[in-house]
Amino acid sequence: MSSEALIELKGVGKRFNGLAVVQDLGFSMQAGEILGLVGPNGSGKTTAINLISGVYAVDAGEIRLQGQRIERLAAFRRVHLGINRSFQVPKPFRAMTVAENVTVAAEFGGSKVDTKQILDDVGLAADRDRPAGALTVNHQKMLDLARALATSPKLLLVDEIGAGLNPGELASVADLLLALARRGIALIVVEHLLKFLNRITDRVIVLNAGRLLFEGTLAQASAHPEVVAAFLGG
Amino acid sequence: MQLLEYALVGGVLYGLFFSLVGIGLNVVFGVLRMINLAHGQFIVLGGFGAWLLYQDLHLNPIFGVVLAVLGAVAVGIPLYWAVVPRLQQSRDPEMLSFILFFGLAQMIDAGALLAFGASERSIPNGTLGAGSLGILGQAFPDSWWVAATVSVLAILGLYLFLSRTRLGYATRAVMANRAEALASGIDVDQVSVLAFVIGLALAGIAGVFVPFLLGSVSPSLGDALTTTSFAVIIIGSLGRPLGTVVGGLVFGLGTMLMETYFSSWSSLVPYALLVIIVLVRPAGLLGRAVREA
Amino acid sequence: MLVVLGLAFLALPHVYANQSLLFTMMTFIALAQGLNLLYGFTGYLPFGYVGFFGAGAYGMSLLVLHAGMPALLAVLGGGIAAAAVAVILGPLLRLSGAYFSIANLATSQILYLVVANPALSPVTGGPYGLKIERVFAPEAAYLTMLAIMLIASAIAIFFRVSRFGLGLRAMTEDRVSAEMAGIDIVRARLIVWLVSAAIAGLAGSAYAWSISVYYPQAVFGLQISVFAIVFALFGGVGTVIGPIVGAAALYALYNAIGITVPQYFELIYGFLIVVLVLFLPDGVLSLLERRGIRVL
Numbered sequence: 001m002s003s004e005a006l007i008e009l010k011g012v013g014k015r016f017n018g019l020a021v022v023q024d025l026g027f028s029m030q031a032g033e034i035l036g037l038v039g040p041n042g043s044g045k046t047t048a049i050n051l052i053s054g055v056y057a058v059d060a061g062e063i064r065l066q067g068q069r070i071e072r073l074a075a076f077r078r079v080h081l082g083i084n085r086s087f088q089v090p091k092p093f094r095a096m097t098v099a100e101n102v103t104v105a106a107e108f109g110g111s112k113v114d115t116k117q118i119l120d121d122v123g124l125a126a127d128r129d130r131p132a133g134a135l136t137v138n139h140q141k142m143l144d145l146a147r148a149l150a151t152s153p154k155l156l157l158v159d160e161i162g163a164g165l166n167p168g169e170l171a172s173v174a175d176l177l178l179a180l181a182r183r184g185i186a187l188i189v190v191e192h193l194l195k196f197l198n199r200i201t202d203r204v205i206v207l208n209a210g211r212l213l214f215e216g217t218l219a220q221a222s223a224h225p226e227v228v229a230a231f232l233g234g
Numbered sequence: 235m236q237l238l239e240y241a242l243v244g245g246v247l248y249g250l251f252f253s254l255v256g257i258g259l260n261v262v263f264g265v266l267r268m269i270n271l272a273h274g275q276f277i278v279l280g281g282f283g284a285w286l287l288y289q290d291l292h293l294n295p296i297f298g299v300v301l302a303v304l305g306a307v308a309v310g311i312p313l314y315w316a317v318v319p320r321l322q323q324s325r326d327p328e329m330l331s332f333i334l335f336f337g338l339a340q341m342i343d344a345g346a347l348l349a350f351g352a353s354e355r356s357i358p359n360g361t362l363g364a365g366s367l368g369i370l371g372q373a374f375p376d377s378w379w380v381a382a383t384v385s386v387l388a389i390l391g392l393y394l395f396l397s398r399t400r401l402g403y404a405t406r407a408v409m410a411n412r413a414e415a416l417a418s419g420i421d422v423d424q425v426s427v428l429a430f431v432i433g434l435a436l437a438g439i440a441g442v443f444v445p446f447l448l449g450s451v452s453p454s455l456g457d458a459l460t461t462t463s464f465a466v467i468i469i470g471s472l473g474r475p476l477g478t479v480v481g482g483l484v485f486g487l488g489t490m491l492m493e494t495y496f497s498s499w500s501s502l503v504p505y506a507l508l509v510i511i512v513l514v515r516p517a518g519l520l521g522r523a524v525r526e527a
Numbered sequence: 528m529l530v531v532l533g534l535a536f537l538a539l540p541h542v543y544a545n546q547s548l549l550f551t552m553m554t555f556i557a558l559a560q561g562l563n564l565l566y567g568f569t570g571y572l573p574f575g576y577v578g579f580f581g582a583g584a585y586g587m588s589l590l591v592l593h594a595g596m597p598a599l600l601a602v603l604g605g606g607i608a609a610a611a612v613a614v615i616l617g618p619l620l621r622l623s624g625a626y627f628s629i630a631n632l633a634t635s636q637i638l639y640l641v642v643a644n645p646a647l648s649p650v651t652g653g654p655y656g657l658k659i660e661r662v663f664a665p666e667a668a669y670l671t672m673l674a675i676m677l678i679a680s681a682i683a684i685f686f687r688v689s690r691f692g693l694g695l696r697a698m699t700e701d702r703v704s705a706e707m708a709g710i711d712i713v714r715a716r717l718i719v720w721l722v723s724a725a726i727a728g729l730a731g732s733a734y735a736w737s738i739s740v741y742y743p744q745a746v747f748g749l750q751i752s753v754f755a756i757v758f759a760l761f762g763g764v765g766t767v768i769g770p771i772v773g774a775a776a777l778y779a780l781y782n783a784i785g786i787t788v789p790q791y792f793e794l795i796y797g798f799l800i801v802v803l804v805l806f807l808p809d810g811v812l813s814l815l816e817r818r819g820i821r822v823l
Contacts, residue, residue: 055703079709093700104697107690109709151709269625320805329572330804332625333760337800340753344793457749461636464629502640505633512630513618 005064006031006186007052007083007155012061012071014044014051014210021047022210025061029186031154034177036197036218037190039207040231045190046088048207049157052188053085054078065155080110082154084147086161088190090140092147094133098124101132101143102150109151121176122146138165145176155186162193174199194218206230241494242487247374247382249486251440251447253479254385255459256466257392258436260478263467264409265429266318268331274459275342276434279305280441281451282346285355295357295442299384302438310431318426339456346453354450362446377446388439389479392432405429458504465508528823529677529684532771536673546669547737552778553672554734558751559758559770560679561726566756567764568686568695569716571620574628576727576755578635579609581747583728584735585642588657589650598662602671602732609728610721612638620716632752639747656742659735668737675729682722683767687823695719754778757796760803763810767823772812 008028014021022044029035037045050056052063054075063071070078093101102115119125122142127135132143141161148156158177162170170193177200181187191197197204198218206214206221208230214221221227259273270276283305284298321331362377396402407415408425416422444459445451462485470481488507492500536553540546558580566572586608590601619630645653652658686692697705698712706712731746738745754777762773777799781792807813812822 053707055706074711074713075703075706076709076711079707084707087704091701091704093697093704095700096696100693104693104705104710105708108694108697147704147708151707269629317801317805324804324808328624329570330808332628333572333756334801334804336753336756337797337804340793340797340800342797344790344797347790348788348794461629461633465633498644498646499640502637505636505640508633509619509630509637512622512626 004030006033006066008064009052010062010064012048012051012058012063014047014056014059020210022051022207025207025210025212027205027212027215029155029188031186032181032184033203034181034187034189034201036201036204037188037207038192038194038197038204038221039213042209043207043230044210045207046159047210049085049159049188049190052155053083053157076108079151079153082152083157084109084149084151084153084155085157086141086144086148086159088159090137090144092132092135092140092143094131096132097129098132098135098143098146099128102146105147105150111152113150113152115150118146118149121149121179123172138169149180153185155188156180158187158189158191160190160192162191162196170196171199194222237494241490244374244378245487245490246483247378247486248447248490249483250382250385250479251378251443251482252462252466252485253470253482254381254388254436254443255440256463256470256482257389257478258433258440259460259463260467260470261392261429261436262433265405266331266426267328267412268318268321269328269335269464270433271332271335271460272339272342272456273433273437273463274461275339275346275456276306276437277441277444277459277463278346278451278453278456279342280438281444281455282350282355282441283438284442285357285445285451288357288361289355295361295445296380298442299439302442303435306431306433306435306438310434311427314427314430318430319423339460343453343456346456350453352452352454354452355445356450357445359446375446377443381443381447384439384443385482388436389476392436393476395432401425401428461508462504465504465511468508468511528768529680532680533673533677536676540669546665548782550665550669550672550737552775553669553676554730555754555758555778556771556774557672557676557679557730558727558755559762559774560676560683561723561730562755563759563764563766563770564679564682564686564726565719565723566759567683567766567769568692568699569719570699571716571720572628572756573723574632574752574756575635576631576723577747577749577751578631578638579612579724579727580731580734580751581635581638581642581743582612583609583731584741584746585651585657585731586728587732588659588735591659591662592657593650598659598664598736599667599671601662602729602736605732605735606725606729609731610725612728613721613724617717617720620713620720632749635747635749635752639743642747643743651743654743656740656745657735658740660739662736663739665737668733671736672730672733675726675733678729679726680767680771682726683770684823686719687767691715757800761799761810763812763822766810766812769810769812769822773810 005028010026012025013023025048039045051058054073058071062069065081070081102118106113106115119128122145124139124142124146135143161173165173174196177187202217204218204221205212206227213230214224214227255277259270262270280298280302283301284295287293287297288295317334321327321334324330359375359377362380396406404420405425407420408422412422466481466485467478469484470477485504485507489500489503492503536549539549562576583605587601587605590596590604591598596604616634619627622630642651643654647653686695694710694715697708697710698715702712735741735746758774758777759770761777763769784792815822
């Protein structure tokens with residue numbers, strides 16, 4: 001095992017009511033790398049995110065962050081170690097203001113951060129005193145991201161942030177993610193919009209029915225017959 | 235072995251009765267996703283109904299069953315419309331309804347106490363048949379057999395309603411998924427009112443037999459009956475009316491065995507069962523028993 | 528505000544002769560506040576809250592009777608006893624909503640049935656209860672209850688203004704997100720659970736000290752949970768002064784109309800609960816907040 005890997009998964013599996021939703025998943029990433037996670041609906045992408053972030057416990061396999069086994073740690077401990085995420089359906093603290101949302105994460109996330117700068121980065125500076133529940137869904141997604149950034153993550157898991165954004169917004173989100181990667185944050189980006197993904201990375205993993213079907217560049221993936229079949233079939 | 239046989243036969247009869255005690259709570263929960271914390275109080279009212287019929291009108295207390303159904307219709311429909319729709323719009327229907335029905339339970343407790351006094355009212359066993367029927371050499375008063383028979387009939391009736399009628403089918407659809415039932419054109423309110431009334435009626439019918447199975451009826455029984463019902467339906471899995479029979483039998487046998495061998499601790503049975511069950515298999519009961527994280 | 532509350536209950540016995548009424552009022556303020564700590568700040572509604580009250584009362588009394596402990600120290604012991612019970616009941620926190628409430632209710636019944644069981648008469652007095660009249664000291668018990676009430680309210684203030692309280696707010700809004708903000712949810716709610724239980728235990732201890740002779744039903748009656756819940760809800764949970772206002776106002780009302788025929792009061796507060804839930808689920812103080820007046 002290379003000690004340089006920031007995150008490494010080996011043989012990770014998860015079952016719900018006996019049904020395997022993720023099986024024998026393994027890959028590794030370096031700091032500052034962006035990995036696209038694609039696959040048809042129900043292929044286990046979000047489950048993979050939930051397993052890495054600790055929202056679900058794994059049934060099998062190991063997950064290492066900088067060499068340290070973390071698959072048994074509670075989610076908040078993984079946050080302290082440097083893993084955070086956004087949600088496909090954003091989950092802000094709705095009754096709190098935007099600024100309070102980020103402050104909570106800064107207070108409990110275990111690191112010193114400039115919350116103002118973070119709100120600037122995600123474009124929510126003007127909304128800082130509004131209740132989070134009053135934001136549009138797109139802005140709530142950005143708030144998820146801001147809250148994650150307030151815990152100074154080394155690995156950021158981004159779950160379908162592109163859906164519902166217009167081309168201009170997509171471009172600025174892509175720029176933001178690229179800027180984060182340049183700061184050394186590793187990103188796993190679950191995305192249906194392949195064009196968007198193509199902008200930020202050329203390394204993708206394709207999941208199908210909970211299994212790793214393909215790993216390589218996006219261009220290779222789209223030429224791969226099994227991948228194409230999976231997408232058309234799913 | 236005499237003791238054991240007595241406990242087993244008694245436990246089955248007692249357990250069938252407690253299936254009836256719990257099943258109304260389960261029907262209401264299954265359809266409305268609300269816990270009727272006044273369930274035990276409605277049982278008590280059923281008991282007082284039967285007692286009044288016997289005491290003042292000198293009727294056979296079995297007519298209390300009819301009275302319970304009429305009472306459930308008369309109380310259930312206005313009560314449903316007064317509180318349920320508003321609760322379902324609130325920020326936390328499950329918890330707030332829980333508290334509201336708790337308030338209602340307090341009102342019924344107080345009202346029953348004012349109307350009937352605190353003393354325990356009993357009905358002579360003979361009114362439901364003077365003899366006693368034996369099985370395996372164990373004799374139990376007729377009233378126990380009547381209670382168990384009515385319980386089986388009521389539950390069978392509920393089963394036939396759910397499985398054989400259009401409305402029953404709609405009811406099961408609402409139990410399975412309220413939002414989808416609504417979307418597929420089922421009149422969810424109609425189904426809910428009906429379920430609420432059925433729940434109260436079953437509680438009232440169970441109440442008719444309380445003076446016989448528990449010896450007497452008094453206003454202070456309500457809370458214990460609610461907790462016991464909760465234990466029974468949790469053992470048999472919440473939201474599934476027929477599982478309640480299993481819950482009732484487990485409870486009945488457990489209580490009778492405890493009463494036979496460790497009588498001073500038998501009152502612990504429903505509470506201990508409840509706590510053990512919710513802690514040991516919370517997920518199996520119903521997904522929502524356990525917090526998400 | 529704590530000073531005002533403290534001074535009020537120090538001064539009141541001099542102008543109002545019925546000290547036992549004032550004592551009981553403080554008991555209910557402490558209980559409503561203790562319950563508010565749990566329900567108002569984490570969303571767990573403990574129907575069996577009285578179990579901790581009773582555990583405190585019995586813990587305190589048994590320490591006096593069997594260990595010969597001085598009363599004040601035994602009060603502390605009672606608080607610890609209740610917290611110890613809370614540790615054992617910790618797994619209940621895995622349950623949600625109504626399941627938690629009912630399971631908690633069942634555990635308080637179990638405690639009661641065990642304590643009041645004739646088989647344990649030599650230790651707990653069984654159904655006959657306990658007598659600790661040899662440490663009877665109404666003045667000291669009064670001041671102790673006053674202190675407990677103030678401590679409970681001080682903790683509520685802490686929950687309102689501190690970083691810890693911010694974390695609790697986040698937890699009640701969204702559990703998963705709170706965890707993603709780095710909050711140790713399991714630890715935080717266990718702390719609140721223990722603190723809330725300890726407050727009830729302390730209150731139960733001081734109550735036992737004050738009445739000194741009691742039946743098990745007097746400290747394990749479901750009615751005590753009911754009062755604490757209604758008082759806290761009436762004023763408004765999640766605030767500091769809500770439970771104080773609720774307990775003071777409703778307990779005064781209870782004494783005005785409830786003494787002769789308590790059922791009328793039960794009828795009224797049952798009705799009050801129904802009306803509150805339907806029309807004012809956040810308590811009477813939320814009326815002020817709707818007018819833009821911020822309530823602590």
